[in-house]
Structure formats: C-alpha cells, structure tokens
Amino acid sequence: MKNAIGREIPEVIGSRNVSPYAGAFSTLRADRKAGRHQKGAPQHENKILPSLEAAIEATGLSDGMTISFHHSFRDGDRVINQVLDACARKGLKDLRLLPTALFPVHAGIVGHIESGLVSRIEGSMNGPIGAFVSQGGRLSEPAVLRSHGGRWRAIEAGDVEIDVAFIAAPQADAYGNATGIKGKTPCGPIAFSAVDAQYAKHTVVLTSDLAPYPVYPMEIQQGWVDYVVVLDEIGDPDNIASGTLVLTKSPTRLLIAQMTTDAVVHSGYFVDGFSFQGGAGGISLAATKYLGDEMEKAGIVGSFGMGGGTKMLVELLHRGLIRAILDGQAFDLDAVRSIREDEAHVMIDPGMYANYDSRGCATYKLDAAFLGATEVDLDFNVNVNTHSDGMLLHGIGGHQDVAAGAAMTMITIPTLRGRIPVIMDSVTTVTTPGEVIDVIVTERGIAVNPKREDLKERFLAARLPVRSLEEIKEEADAMIQPVRKPVFGDEIVAAIEWRDGTMIDVVRKVEGFE
C-alpha cells in the first residue's frame, strides 16, 4: 500500500501490522495507554546485586526477551557492551534490543548478532550497526527506528514491551534513585530511561558511583527500580561530545549558519519571548551563536532554547538572552555543569519534550528550529537516516518531533557533500515529511515551502536570497560527480516510524551498486 506521501509500505512488517503514515497530525487514538506492571516491595529490602549475571538471574531474563538502554553517554557508553557480554556468558539468545541509540562504540554488537544473541533491534543505529543491518539477512525482523518522542509513545502505548530495562546511572543510591548529572562520570540527563523504568517488567540501575540515600534529583525513582548493580565503569563522559558536535570551520557551513540566522531574524517570529532549537551539527551550533548576537543587538530576550544542551546554549542563558533552557540530553560537559548550577536550565524527559500522545509537547512551543539532513527532495521531504548510497547510518533523534512542532522548521544543508548531491528528486528514505518543513537553507539560497507564502514574502522584503528548490538543485547538479547508486533488494531491513506510530517509510537491503 502507499502511504500519504506516496511511499510503498507493506501491510505487514515482521510480526506487526502496519498503519500507514496519514499526515503529521492525523491519528488520534481514543483508547487507553498500556497499564504499568504492578510492583510491590517489602518494608526493608536490599536491592543491591553483585553482578550483571546476578541481575540477569534475578530478573529472569531469558531467550527472546527485550532489553532496553539509554544513550546519554553516546559514543562513551560502556554499559550496553557489558550487559550483552554478560548475556552472552549466560548463553542467552534471540534478544531484542531497545536502545534509544547505538554508536560506533557498540560495534561489538555485530558479533552478538552473528552469534544469535541479538536477533532484533528497535532503536537508532548510528554507524557500524546500521551499516551491518543494511546488508540484509542479519536480523530476524526488520529494525524499527523511532524518534525520541515516538519511542516514549510506543512504550506507553504498549507497542513494545520491555522485559528488563538496564539504566546507566552516573550516580545512584542503593534504593535505585538515580541521576545523570552527578557522580564520577556525569553524562547529563538520563530521563530517556524514565519511561523504560516505569513500564519495564524489571528495572536494573547500573552505577559506578553508589552514593548515600537519597540521591537527587530523582530522574529515575526508587519506586520504579528492582535492582542496583555497581560497575567499575559505566561510561566516559568525554565521548558524549564526539561525532557531530564540533563548531564548523567550513566557510560554506558558516555561510549557511549566517543565512539561517538572517532568515530567523526576518521571519516575524524574532520578537521578545522567541524560542528555538538547534540540532547538534556544526551549522546549528554556529547558528545558535549568531542568533544570540542578533538577540543581543535587537534587545530581545527569548523564552527558552531547547537542547540537546550545548555550551552555545548555556552561554545564551548566562548572557541573559534566553530565560530558560529545556534540556533532555547533554551534548557537552558545559551543559551538564550548567544543569547542576543553573536553576533555569531545566531537565525535561522525552515525554514532555515530544510525546505525540500527550496534551502538548515542548517542541510545539518552538518558534524556530534549525535541523540537519542527509538529503532533502523537491517535496521538502527530509532524510536523516540513510545516505544516498542507501546505507542506514543514523537515527531519527528528535528530528520528526521538532520539525512537527516548531512554527518554522528550517533544514540547514550544503547543496553538496564533497561532490555528492544533497537535494534529490526524491529522498532515499523519508524520515520527516515535507508538510512539516518550512524552509531549506543552503549556501546557494533559501527555499521556502510553497505552503509558507507568508515567510517567502517576509524574506523577500528583507532581500534574503530566496530561490526555488528546483533552481538551487539545478545549479548544484551541474557540479556533482557521478555517484554510485545503490541497488536495493526486496528485503526490508528497517522500518521508519512517524512519531505517532504510523509507518512513513522503509529501508531496504543494499544489494550492491549500479
């Protein structure tokens, strides 16, 4: 069947019946969410277990079950590998992983897939695991990719059941209260796991810093936690900023950041109380910095900036240019420190941030958002998951949630990466539909979605370089070199959920190249 944006979607994927994407705000379930598992506790109890193996035994973790993790340590995580190694030692097989995201540090999972320990993955797969899965024939069912808000929603709705949630906690007490902003290796908020902790049949907190009761803030509450295991190491915070989080030095990207800032300033949204979110890419970071300077110049104070928390955002708070930061994950250690020290740097969980099945998300309060993409197309559809070689290399993150929420969503991209085109006739994979994208900013000009004539007029009045996306594409296409086009097989290796649980696209096996 074809979904609302014309993507061919099977009616059944693996063991699930598929609801096709029907529009960004089309579904409204009238039924109830899943009920949490009843838990009780005796008056006094020791929740401390001596090892991961002991936790596997105590929770009854066995073949075919689902285990979950958060990604707050990003590429510095040491928990997922340790847990899977322990599962391997216990001879388990056929596990389903439900991480929020996997990173290159988790490349060892490839071996666990080959050995049969891991047979399914639902979660973002940044880098090697995604590339491996793209080869096809690796998992027993297609992977499922969800946005931050979509994952929260799916767990609450009962779309996916967690048997054991393993939660890396930089600091925890023996009764299970835990936080990510304190301890020996603070990584920032860990409330991505709050929904896991509440809905899992069993919840295990893993910490390298067992502190006296009570540990606070209670991002993870004792009442949700069955067991606590102390590990020598849970993660390396120096790696949370790895990957995309470097302020760009590329003149092209700095130009795009400047044009993005100009567009915001002339959008009509740039007034007192203005709110915004940038992604973690170099362009977004630069745009955040430029935007702060413009706010200062104009005497505007923003209501809030939203994170991933970064040094750039914290500086805006400290300069009094925004009244608050709403932060679900730290992208650098300056952000972690600021959460501890600045009352106005407020931790929020992904439910508040982005849950479609709620009475309103923080993303819905955004005036402007600037986000990245691997590809865009002439319908303004955005791909952040696959590259044009067809390989599944990135997760969704909050892309869908922010794009759907912000009054003005801007995609900030160079038209070429090397000499590979970024603007396509049709994106390889649709992550986020064009209907929620307002503006695409490139070094060759600013394209405005035809739905937003109002913005186009404002930009033209401000003499910004507004051009049609077709025109920009044509100009860029003259400079591309022939790329090796993927040949896709029939096998679906991953399903891309829209944030409401419907299916917006699928990713197929890469069989070779033309």
Added chain:
Amino acid sequence: MKNAIGREIPEVIGSRNVSPYAGAFSTLRADRKAGRHQKGAPQHENKILPSLEAAIEATGLSDGMTISFHHSFRDGDRVINQVLDACARKGLKDLRLLPTALFPVHAGIVGHIESGLVSRIEGSMNGPIGAFVSQGGRLSEPAVLRSHGGRWRAIEAGDVEIDVAFIAAPQADAYGNATGIKGKTPCGPIAFSAVDAQYAKHTVVLTSDLAPYPVYPMEIQQGWVDYVVVLDEIGDPDNIASGTLVLTKSPTRLLIAQMTTDAVVHSGYFVDGFSFQGGAGGISLAATKYLGDEMEKAGIVGSFGMGGGTKMLVELLHRGLIRAILDGQAFDLDAVRSIREDEAHVMIDPGMYANYDSRGCATYKLDAAFLGATEVDLDFNVNVNTHSDGMLLHGIGGHQDVAAGAAMTMITIPTLRGRIPVIMDSVTTVTTPGEVIDVIVTERGIAVNPKREDLKERFLAARLPVRSLEEIKEEADAMIQPVRKPVFGDEIVAAIEWRDGTMIDVVRKVEGFE
C-alpha cells in the same frame, strides 16, 4: 466478615466489593495498573479558558461524574468552593468529590450535599464535613478514606476514575506547566495532584499567577493538562499552617517530646545516616527540635528528614544536621521558601513517598517516625480518624504509610485529653494496625510493642521509663471523667482503607449518646 485484626467488615460497601485487611504487607497484585487515557494535541493550541463554567463545558463535566482536588492550601484553599459553586450554577448534581483532604474552610460543602450537587466523597474530611457525614443519611454511598499513598495507589490501579481534575496552581503557564512553590501565593508542593493530572480524563489547572512559558519546576506537566483557567484567588498561604501546626507549650506535651527524643537516642537507630519523620502536631514539632539538638551533641548527621516540611526541619538542614529533606507538602511558609532556595530540600510526590504498589517507598527508608493519634488501644492499634464520641473528624494523611514504613514507629500521645481517655481497650476506629506500631510514648511512660523486645531491652538499659500499656492505661483511667459514649447505628458512613486498598475498618453513623 472479620478482617485480620478482627474488625467486622461487610463484603459489599456501597457499590464496591470489599477485600478485607489481611496484614500490613500481605497483598501483592500480579496484574497491571490502569492505563492512562490517550490524549493528543494539535501543533499550536490555546488552552486558556475564560472561566470555571467554560472549563465545565469544555470537559463535559456532568451529573454523576468525579472531580478531584489537592489540599496543599489546606485551610486556606479557595478553589474547591469556587469550583463547586460553579458546578451549582451549571445545575449539576450527584458529583463524587475526590479531594486529597477537606478542611473547615470547605464547610459550604454541607449545603452542596443537601442540595444534591455532591452525593459522594472519597478523601479526608477534617472537621465540619466529617461531622456532618457522621450523622448518617447524607451521602449516597459511604465516604472512603485513604492514606496519601493509598489514594495515589487507588488512582493508578483504576480503583477510582477521575473525570475532571481541578488543580490549584500558585504559578502556571498558559500551556499548563505548574508549580506550587512560586507565584503570588506559593503553598508548597502540588504534586499530590500529579497522579490526578496523569490519570484523569480531563485536567484543568487553576492559577492566580499566569507566568510566561516555561514555568518550572514542572510539578504538573503541560502534557497532562487540557485547560488553564486564571482565577483572582486560589488560596491563602497564611492558612497552610493553621490547625495543628503550633509548637506546643503544654508541659505534658513537652515532656512527651523529650521522652520521644530519649527513646530515639537509645533505640539503636540513632547513628550516622539516621532518618526520621515527624507529624504536624505540637509534640512532633517539639521532638524534631529536641532531636536536632541531640544530633548536634552526638555529632550525628542524618541522611534525611521527611515532611510535611516545617521550619523545624528546615533549621536542621541549615544547621547541617540532615543532608536532605524529602518533602511532599509544606506545613509552613519557611518550608516553601526552603524548597525554592535549598537544593537539598527535595520535592517528592506521594507516589514516591508512599505508594504501596511501587518498588519501594521513601517511608520504607525511615528509621524513626513519631506520629499522633486520637486513640490507641491495648493491641497497639491506632485511631486518627474518629474521636471517642464516634465523630469522623480527621483524615488519614500519611499515618498508615509512615507507620508501615518506618523501622521504629512511635505514637506520641498524652494519656488524657482534658479528662477524656486516649488509651482504650479497643479503639473506636482502626486507622493503623498495631502490627506496624513499635512504641507508644506517653507522659506516664513508654510502652513497647511485645513484638519489639529488642527495643524494650535497649530502653530499659538506658533507664527509660518503660511500662506496659495496661499499666499506663490503668493509671490514666483513674483520672477520667465519665464520657458520653456514642450509640452507633447500622449505617456505614465511611470506609477506612488500608494503604493497599483492603478494608481495615468502617465508621458507623452516630445515632446519639448513651
């Protein structure tokens, strides 16, 4: 049928089938909790409604439905009366009220019961409403009294469904984020309503201080809130400390406070990391003060004190005698200020505090608790709900939750009030069973539950005045004047739930006096 402590309980009360009390930690439900209602929201939405009447219309509130409230303003609340008056103006009838607690300020509810607007009440009824209900024939079904933790549990379990939650919020933004510790009239934590907000079909925030987005800390989250109504007045914080919250000047009570402190000091629990909770009565407040002095003398630092937050507790934190305060409700304005200013004064919700159906309550981490009573009996059962004239005049509060949780629960009572006895052969109403009571401290001596020979030995070794409860009773009985004994009718006016949802006792109509 008789329950585990020998109280006669009917199998059916009103429209509910009764599970008899079976022991303090006997039930363990293996099933699931209730699912929350699915809610959705468009991208941009105005949740502000112009009036309570508009909120009644928008939520579809109609005859026979259930509405809920918190009691954080205590006797200063202005919301319940305004909402009920609006319901009366809309011609509604047969509503069920689910407040956390009612106070004398809500005496006007008597008129609403008489008019048929209110026909059922589940919640604490301090003072006039309880007295009125005690007369019998007033409500269409017996009232239900639950502890703080019991109410949270009941809502999560689906024992009681809320149609519309009305939440008094000292500060809120237009999207529904709300807190009790800021604004024009801060009253302290309002997270008693967090479970209402999450489980109600509709949630309405009522505020007298609409502040710019985002209001934080988000005790109530936007994603749970359907509508926001601005009212001129929601409550008077000067009245949160009314009633019991006065440091006693009575020599008898000060003596009891001193003996309580002595008992704690010699209990074996009085070591570094010690934790405790006092109630809101004069003896408890004095004992908290004395205990702080003993901690200072002994060089002991406690792990946490638990609230109701009071000036006494805050002083201990400021003197460095406890590392943290865990606080679910403020009993005075010093506590409210401290929550705003002291990072270690941590707000917790009643779920974390006391939910039986969780993997451990904060009350389970208590070493010592000193609580009040209207009556105790020779089985160490405690009554906090009725007086010996049979009248239902008080709620349960956290009494059951704390008594069940603390390693050493002490009831601190004078043996006589005026010349009315406090120690009975059998309490008029069992609120909290003797099995979770360890020590009863009176001005005539300290009685130790026979289950706690260990404590008795320690107290005797410290030459504390340990006596049997029978002996103390006999001595006190010599001084009583004849009291008018109530004559109870058959009608059950209220059911007293144990914190796990089983029935520990019932309160019957007072028909007259002997």
